[in-house]
Amino acid sequence: MTIWFRVVAMVSAVALWAVPAMAEGKPLQDHTEHWNTLWHHVILDMTAIAVVFAAITIWFLVKYKRTSEDQEGDSPSLSFGASMAWAIIPIFLFLADDFYLAANGWKLWNDQRQVPENAMEVKVTASMWSWEYEYENGKTSEDLVVPVGAPVVVRGSSDDVVHGMSLADFRIKEDIMPGRITYLWFYPKEVGEHVWTCTEYCGLNHSDMYNKVVVKSKADFDSWLGTKG
Amino acid sequence: MKEWIFTTDHKRIGILYLVGSIAAFAVAGIMALLIRVELSSLGPTLVEDASQYNVWLYFHGAAMILAFLIPGLTGFVANYCIPLMIGAHDVAFPRINAFSVWLFWFAIVLALLTFVIPDPPDVLWTGYPPYSVQTDGNTAFYVFTVHLLGFSSILGAVNFLCTVIYMRAPGMGWNQLNVFVWTTLGAFVIQLVMIPVLASAVTLLLFDKYLGTTFFNPENGGDVLLYQNLFWFYSHPAVYVILLPAVGIILEVLATFARNPVFNYKVTVYGGIWGTVLLGSDVWAHHLYTSGMVDWLRIGMMVTTLLISLPVGLLTISLVGTLYKGSISFKTPMVYATSTLFLILLGGLTGIPLAMTSLTVHLAETYFVMAHFHYIMGITATFAVFAGVYYWFPLMTGKMYNETYSQIGFWLNFIGVNLTFWPLFGIGIDGMPRRYFDYQMYPEFESTQMLSTVGAFIVAAGMAITILTWIHGAILGEKAKPNPWGSKSMEWTHCEYPPGPGNFPTPPEVTAEWSPYNYGKHTAQSL
Amino acid sequence: MASEEAHVHHWEWSYYPLILVAGIFFAVPLGFAAFFVYGSGLMSALFIGLGVPLIIWGCAGWAGEGIANAENETGWALTGLPIFIVSEVLIFLSLFVSYWMLRLTAPEWPPPGSPEIGLGIPIFMTILLVSSSFTYHIGEERLEEGDKAGFIKWLYITIGLGALFLLMTGVEYTHLLGEGFGFSANAKSTAFYSITGFHASHVLVGLGIFLFVLFPALSGKISHVFVTGAGIYWHFVDIVWFFVISQIYIW
Numbered sequence A: 001m002t003i004w005f006r007v008v009a010m011v012s013a014v015a016l017w018a019v020p021a022m023a024e025g026k027p028l029q030d031h032t033e034h035w036n037t038l039w040h041h042v043i044l045d046m047t048a049i050a051v052v053f054a055a056i057t058i059w060f061l062v063k064y065k066r067t068s069e070d071q072e073g074d075s076p077s078l079s080f081g082a083s084m085a086w087a088i089i090p091i092f093l094f095l096a097d098d099f100y101l102a103a104n105g106w107k108l109w110n111d112q113r114q115v116p117e118n119a120m121e122v123k124v125t126a127s128m129w130s131w132e133y134e135y136e137n138g139k140t141s142e143d144l145v146v147p148v149g150a151p152v153v154v155r156g157s158s159d160d161v162v163h164g165m166s167l168a169d170f171r172i173k174e175d176i177m178p179g180r181i182t183y184l185w186f187y188p189k190e191v192g193e194h195v196w197t198c199t200e201y202c203g204l205n206h207s208d209m210y211n212k213v214v215v216k217s218k219a220d221f222d223s224w225l226g227t228k229g
Numbered sequence B: 001m002k003e004w005i006f007t008t009d010h011k012r013i014g015i016l017y018l019v020g021s022i023a024a025f026a027v028a029g030i031m032a033l034l035i036r037v038e039l040s041s042l043g044p045t046l047v048e049d050a051s052q053y054n055v056w057l058y059f060h061g062a063a064m065i066l067a068f069l070i071p072g073l074t075g076f077v078a079n080y081c082i083p084l085m086i087g088a089h090d091v092a093f094p095r096i097n098a099f100s101v102w103l104f105w106f107a108i109v110l111a112l113l114t115f116v117i118p119d120p121p122d123v124l125w126t127g128y129p130p131y132s133v134q135t136d137g138n139t140a141f142y143v144f145t146v147h148l149l150g151f152s153s154i155l156g157a158v159n160f161l162c163t164v165i166y167m168r169a170p171g172m173g174w175n176q177l178n179v180f181v182w183t184t185l186g187a188f189v190i191q192l193v194m195i196p197v198l199a200s201a202v203t204l205l206l207f208d209k210y211l212g213t214t215f216f217n218p219e220n221g222g223d224v225l226l227y228q229n230l231f232w233f234y235s236h237p238a239v240y241v242i243l244l245p246a247v248g249i250i251l252e253v254l255a256t257f258a259r260n261p262v263f264n265y266k267v268t269v270y271g272g273i274w275g276t277v278l279l280g281s282d283v284w285a286h287h288l289y290t291s292g293m294v295d296w297l298r299i300g301m302m303v304t305t306l307l308i309s310l311p312v313g314l315l316t317i318s319l320v321g322t323l324y325k326g327s328i329s330f331k332t333p334m335v336y337a338t339s340t341l342f343l344i345l346l347g348g349l350t351g352i353p354l355a356m357t358s359l360t361v362h363l364a365e366t367y368f369v370m371a372h373f374h375y376i377m378g379i380t381a382t383f384a385v386f387a388g389v390y391y392w393f394p395l396m397t398g399k400m401y402n403e404t405y406s407q408i409g410f411w412l413n414f415i416g417v418n419l420t421f422w423p424l425f426g427i428g429i430d431g432m433p434r435r436y437f438d439y440q441m442y443p444e445f446e447s448t449q450m451l452s453t454v455g456a457f458i459v460a461a462g463m464a465i466t467i468l469t470w471i472h473g474a475i476l477g478e479k480a481k482p483n484p485w486g487s488k489s490m491e492w493t494h495c496e497y498p499p500g501p502g503n504f505p506t507p508p509e510v511t512a513e514w515s516p517y518n519y520g521k522h523t524a525q526s527l
Numbered sequence C: 001m002a003s004e005e006a007h008v009h010h011w012e013w014s015y016y017p018l019i020l021v022a023g024i025f026f027a028v029p030l031g032f033a034a035f036f037v038y039g040s041g042l043m044s045a046l047f048i049g050l051g052v053p054l055i056i057w058g059c060a061g062w063a064g065e066g067i068a069n070a071e072n073e074t075g076w077a078l079t080g081l082p083i084f085i086v087s088e089v090l091i092f093l094s095l096f097v098s099y100w101m102l103r104l105t106a107p108e109w110p111p112p113g114s115p116e117i118g119l120g121i122p123i124f125m126t127i128l129l130v131s132s133s134f135t136y137h138i139g140e141e142r143l144e145e146g147d148k149a150g151f152i153k154w155l156y157i158t159i160g161l162g163a164l165f166l167l168m169t170g171v172e173y174t175h176l177l178g179e180g181f182g183f184s185a186n187a188k189s190t191a192f193y194s195i196t197g198f199h200a201s202h203v204l205v206g207l208g209i210f211l212f213v214l215f216p217a218l219s220g221k222i223s224h225v226f227v228t229g230a231g232i233y234w235h236f237v238d239i240v241w242f243f244v245i246s247q248i249y250i251w
């Protein structure tokens, strides 16, 4: 028993130290990639846990199939120590995993919330069931048009009910509502088009409340922005 | 007839709960089929615009959670089994029990009125303001449905807490209770403490919409997020009101069919069950990760949510461990129960990425969430209810269901649900948003949606067969042998088949060695 | 009903739970929705007219059965009630939390345009409610001594005090509404009417319970458990009032 307590204590000490250590670091220019990486780690982790549990279950189901009608189960009685070990060891293993997940989740979260200083500001207004983007020079647009290669922060509120701003391709979303200002930022890496959807139920045309995010080259964007609309 | 409709007997009330909750399940399931057909192809398929769709989805979500699973687990199984398991002649307050079941039935009637009234409620089961305040839909019916069900559950909680505290058979100590009794106590503690919060959330909604108060109206000093916090303060713990009794049923079935005691009884009860109750009560804001609330609260909620994996992990270990060195036979209840051992992993472990704020800022409100909760709730917990119905079927009716057809029903259900929901994880990760009547922006998802619809119809076939085996068994089934599974639990060993008024021919008493899991050489002390 | 003779061979049943639920169903959801959602006063009146008699019938029948049989004389009811009160506490708590949220995040409090709410009436109301707790207690003591008439007398006084309390709420509301402080005036009116109104509704329920103690008592049937339970509920309503007055009126 004592040896297990020592193992457990060590694991938890490492885990406790690891949380703040992993959570430090500089803000990123692009959190989308990191989302994908973290996602793969987490899915691997979850798959491993699932496989272990499922394999043991299958093994038991096959191995301990009833062979004769009057056969009884033959599970051993757990001593107090064994019973506690079956609680404490798994708990600390799970705890270690949870800390690992929390630390990494936390780190990425900081990146997702810290808007880089060089980000371009766009003001957004949601209303049933459309979006309006307004640029710093006063130009407004129905689609979100952005230049490639620089972070963009979209900030605003809603005129009526709660809506959701979602940029699935950039792995980011945040609700938008009356009475509060919320934001999200992302980093358009390549020229192209993406979908912007509303992800908070807002009534009849909730599923029609989508539009495009158009990433243009810097030159194209500047001329687009210059032509007053 | 009179003795059925006006009954105050817990067994009959339990059956009234069963009938009501299965009816709710069938109607809500048919709504799901309509939803699936609508989504099977791009553009409007069944209906022209979303107004019908939103009403179906409202009914589907609200009825499945509030009128099928919660009453099915804490109404039907708890009512039928708890007095029998603890050796009581009835619950502490039989008339209040009858009152509860009728509140539940009338709540279903109120919910069904959705389909006939003008301006039906269209707020979905979450009812977020300001939409729910601004809509022309009948938000009042949503609120009152919640009120009736909530009142019913609170009274149920009072009733069962008193029953278990005062009415255990002489000699029955706390560590001799069935695990299912413990899970139900945990669930009822949550109901008692948390439902009032939901009730006041929706009441404030009612005040705002119809009396003009401004709780949720930011233009006049209100706060939009207040509602969301109050709502999830109950509605997250509510998932453990579902999960705990479901796990309780599965453990009972596993113990009986493996002829083994529940693995590590005390840790399961005091760590797994009560740990879930405690932790589950302070993680509600993981439903608000993308709501725009303050950042630090999201971090705290991420950590506590992840920690839920500890008690639930202990419960999972108990589930698997109960099989160890068992003597396992695969009758229908056991087939359902073993399938949940895998499904709970799929459903539970996909909750973990959702618990991580930074991953959820993409996953929230997508089909990934939808697949997560269908696996854990729509399949695991639902299969647990089915396992329970099959398991106690000989006891309730004195008759036997048809084993072959039941197994066919199971396999159709099992294959069907996986076909329906597994592909949806994928399009969820690619961004398919929930609660969408149409998905013009993502035409590439059409084939997956179609596949899912096919799956849903396989489930429908399986469900129809399953329900028919019950009806057939109850009316025409063969007479069941007493205690056909060889369980050691009191509802099987001390009662008639089916148990009559007053439950026990002679009021039971138990010794200190007795336990519902006295298999092999085990006694209450060796658990 | 079968508590003592568990082996009796008949199924227990009662009309009244179902009647009561039916009454609630007509009077509350349907009555409310008919008026507020569909704007039909007539329909609403019909539903309420149908529901309220059912509720009274259900309660009366239930109380009659309850007092007539031994089941309620077990101590369980007196454990059940406090358990139920836990959930009542949480309802009030979530109302107060909502109020704190609104108040603490407001730029200024009270919001502009709120009239001064005087302390005179609420202090008088406090006196009424506290003394009603005492008068009920005196009644219970009389009962203990076997003095049924004395109990009934003090019960009348308690009910009178409670009714006066409600009357004062009415007076205060009319006054404030007259000053144009409607439900929808601002965040303060929202919190004020919701919390005081919700508390007043509990006083009303408490008075209802007292009536179901009073009527059987007039014909000589007194259930001790019922009397104690009604008292516990009344004291609870009294205690909540202290939170209402300190949070809403004084703070």
Ligand code: HEA
Pocket (backbone or CB within 6 Å): A049, A053, A093, A094, A095, A097, A098, B126, B239, B240, B242, B243, B286, B287, B288, B289, B305, B306, B308, B309, B312, B313, B314, B316, B344, B345, B347, B348, B349, B351, B352, B354, B355, B356, B360, B363, B364, B365, B369, B372, B373, B376, B377, B381
């Ligand atoms: C019965 C119902 C049920 C249950 C039990 C759960 C269980 C869990 N749920 Fe789920 N959930 C729902 C029903 C349920 N959920 C519903 C209905 C919604 C959507 C509501 C709506 O918006 O309409 C939802 C949504 C939802 C969200 C919000 C998503 C969003 O909208 O943004 C989150 C986020 O954290 C979440 C997380 C979890 C977690 C962490 C668990 C955990 O309890 C899971 C714990 C289990 C395990 C982890 C597996 C077993 C454990 C082990 C094998 C041990 C080892 C594991 C580790 C170390 C990780 N759920």
Ligand code: HEA
Pocket (backbone or CB within 6 Å): B025, B026, B028, B029, B030, B032, B033, B035, B036, B057, B058, B060, B061, B062, B064, B065, B068, B069, B124, B125, B126, B370, B374, B377, B378, B379, B382, B417, B420, B433, B434, B435, B436, B437, B456, B459, B460, B461, B463, B464, B467, B468
């Ligand atoms: C217990 C919970 C539960 C269960 C079991 C289910 C079961 C199913 N659910 Fe549901 N679902 C929810 C809870 C549940 N769901 C919730 C909470 C939501 C969110 C709502 C919201 O967003 O607000 C949701 C949302 C939801 C959506 C998302 C829609 C959207 O976001 O736009 C979809 C889409 O496919 C869906 C499908 C299904 C399907 C195909 C089933 C199938 O498994 C159903 C199978 C059942 C049947 C087909 C009925 C069978 C019965 C008969 C055939 C009767 C026979 C009768 C006799 C013989 C007498 N559900």
Ligand code: CUA
Pocket (backbone or CB within 6 Å): A128, A129, A162, A163, A164, A198, A199, A200, A201, A202, A203, A205, A206, A207, A209
């Ligand atoms: Cu806007 Cu949904």
Ligand SMILES: [Cu+2]
Pocket (backbone or CB within 6 Å): B235, B236, B239, B284, B286, B287
């Ligand atoms: Cu949750």
